[in-house]
Amino acid sequence: MSFLRRSANLIVYEWRRALAKKKFYLLVILAFVLQIGVLALFNYLFTNPPPQFPVEALLEGMKPLMWIVGALGPQNLFMPLIAIIIAGGSMSEEYEHGTADILLSKPITKLEYITGKYLGGLTLLSFVVALTTALGVILSFAFFGPQESLQFVPHLYAAIVYANLIFFSLAFMLSEVFRGSTLAMLAAIGILVASIVISSFLSIMYGLTGGQQIYMDITKLLPNWSASSFPSFLLAELVTVPTSPFLTVQSGEVFLAGAIIAVYTAVSILIAALRLVRSDVTKKAD
């Protein structure tokens, strides 16, 4: 019980710490703008279809399911970035600012400390996902009229949160390992960008080699594949989606994506916890 109470205090603390950052708000606003922009663009295409591209028929079946596109809008780039901003400074800023001394000289164990910090950041990220998901649904109603299969909104929400565990946990681990927030965030963003670039390269290779499976297999091991694919894979399992360019999935991929997320997350948390427990509480990232 005491473990929960002390960890819960740190969860609230972590919210306060993260919400004090201007860059956090900037990214959330950019995510909102992106959502609005994407849905507004679709709305424009629906209402003013370009004569040379007969997209109307293609898009028409998607209209009642545009809430999925709205909710998934920020998932590929902005949500991982928000996750990195929250987690990348979570542990390291306490060392940089010397506040780790203040916290860890209190009657809390290092396990309680890391649990509170991790769950604090994660719950904040979940809150942001809740906002973007809700905004996506509301905007879809506003732009495209009545929406269908809304009973799966909670599923999509949970899937997005779960998918974001990868970059959140990687950034959290790097934050504790490097004990420098700039380095941790740059490294995490580097992993995100590198995996996007490598995925693209591997996709090209896959196409050029006539579909050699090895390229696709390597792509699936990169963190961005499961992070960006898992929510849409799960939705495609639940919702009967008309043939569309937005939701494509192969059977069984959802389990693979889910497992890869779990492995990345577990390994990251383990490394961060070992680093914290087995080393001194440093000051000024010394």
Added chain:
Amino acid sequence: MSLGLILMSEHVISVSKLTKFYGDFKALDSISFSVDKGWIYGYLGPNGAGKTTTIRTMLGLLRPDGGEVRIEGSDPNRDPVHALNGVGYAPELPNLQTFFSGEELLDFTGKIFGMPKQSRKERIGQLLELVGLKEHAKRKIGKYSKGMVQRLSVALALINDPMVLIMDEPTIGMDPEGTAHFRDLFVTLSKEGKTVFISSHLLDEVQRICTHVGMINRGKMVFSGPISQVLEAFTQQWVVEAELQEVTPKIIASLQKLDYIQNVKAEANKLVIELKEKKDLRGEISSEIFRSKGVLLSLNLHKITLEDAYLRALKGGPKE
């Protein structure tokens, strides 16, 4: 439980053969000392001697490479919840969470200690009053001056009404009024049966309020014991300073004949008389000066100060 552990647990703070390395550098070299209930223990040493390393190891922030620390019988590294529950800590030049207001940080810290809401509210009010920050309670800490942060840090250390107070240079950067205020506070806490451990450079402050001192130099414990004992241990001789209307050769010669006088030096109309024994022999000296027709204006016994003892200890003096 071994006899050693039973004996160790009787002390409020017990540090035994504590060793700490930073890479190849030995920051603490098997240091041992203990602090009992009600003591004000001054921990002295030059910059880089290992004072802060000792304190951070005592709080479980650093992992010892050898030896052990016990606070109220518990190891802060293995069992921080029990070891630190009754501890208040104010670090040197504290860096506090700037996104909180003073009141919010005190409240958060009170929650960590498991204090009920009403107790927190009352305690926060008392402490803000005590450290003179009541008017700034709702201001963000990022807008506090250094002195205000230092005061808030002391309030934070007191939020849980600790039995053990560990202060690392608590009055550094504080104005003289604040320094005097906190000096009185530490004495009051000690009288309430609380244990105060202060690392400080201010030897005059330490001599004034501490009951015991520990001295560390280059990671090694030079002395630990009652303040009277440290003065005794590092006193080589007592000196009497006599101011006369006129110093004559006859007076000097007569004093030099006395068997309890080591040496007499004349400086204008003053005599610096070094005694062989650590005794107050001003009566005998004044009688001798009178017999030699001298006119005495003042006569002062110059005992060793903590500063003298400290400087001698650093040069390599006796241990406890």
